[in-house]
Amino acid sequence: MPPQPIQWLADNGSAYTAGETTDFAVALNLVACFTPVRSPESNGVCEAFVKTFKRDYVRVSPRPDAISVLQHLVEWFEDYNTIHPHSGLRMRSPVNSSLRN
Template sequence: MTKLAGRHPKWGYRIIHALLVEEGWEINRKRIERLWRQEGLQVPPRRSKDAGQKARGDDENSLWKLPPLRRNHIWSYDFVTRRTDDGRAVRVLNVIDEFTRVALGSWVARSIGAVHVQRHLEVLFERHGKPSLIRADNGREFVADSLREWLTEQGVRAVFVAKASPQQNGYIERFNGTMSRELFGHEIYHSVLEVRHVVNEWTQMYNTRRPHRGLGGKTPAAYAKMYPDTVDPEEDGGCP
């Protein structure tokens, strides 16, 4: 029982009992339940359907209803998730300035929660100044009370697009799609460090060498120079 539980930590005693019976053990479910509790085994509690979804998105927060009007008016952020060759997930949190399309910086790690999102934004606020608004979907990392309260303290308003409407957050969706195609489409990566390195290199290229049709053929860095701010995007924008 304990071996099966260790191998399948999210399975409860009922499933383990069924496996034992299938293997030929003559034991009833009540006894397995009793032994299960004696061994202190448990299943992680299920996240309810609406757990963490305390902020409700709205169509009024879409890029069409709420467009960026100037540099540092609206930032947006979202994740790209891929796997290294060992099958383990790697997450990339990307943040962009919607008006200039400048990639402000990426956080790369195996897992990223609300506390990591806050730490990343602290670095970016120091480098680039603070936006008036920051746009996101309803991912639990973004709607967490702690992050929203901190953003309010920073004078930044968090706005959320309608649920299941990624097109309403189109600037970051397009950026993430471009990164996925150009950086993760054909390569195999072996570690977080390797992913972090290539993300930094690619972001630098994206900001300074890749013309953007939505910016009249200019690169994000060249376009941003028309709207001076605290940091030259040619000199920054990588993972902190």
């Protein structure tokens, strides 16, 4: 389990808003956050992030079980939020982008 709560962004689909799903998220120390209703832009951002995160972190890392994945989340998020290049920043990292502004 992550040492501190992690925000989990999802759309408002019934699979994500169901009580069992949100209870499971709480048990994993996840804070459920939902995109605004009728906001395809927000949903697209969410889906793009998930695709990037799975491609660049999850699929290339050893993950013998869920606990191993959870133990890496903080490290992966830190890298994504500081070092990883972002297309919205012209393929610069958030750190390099903020240094030039």
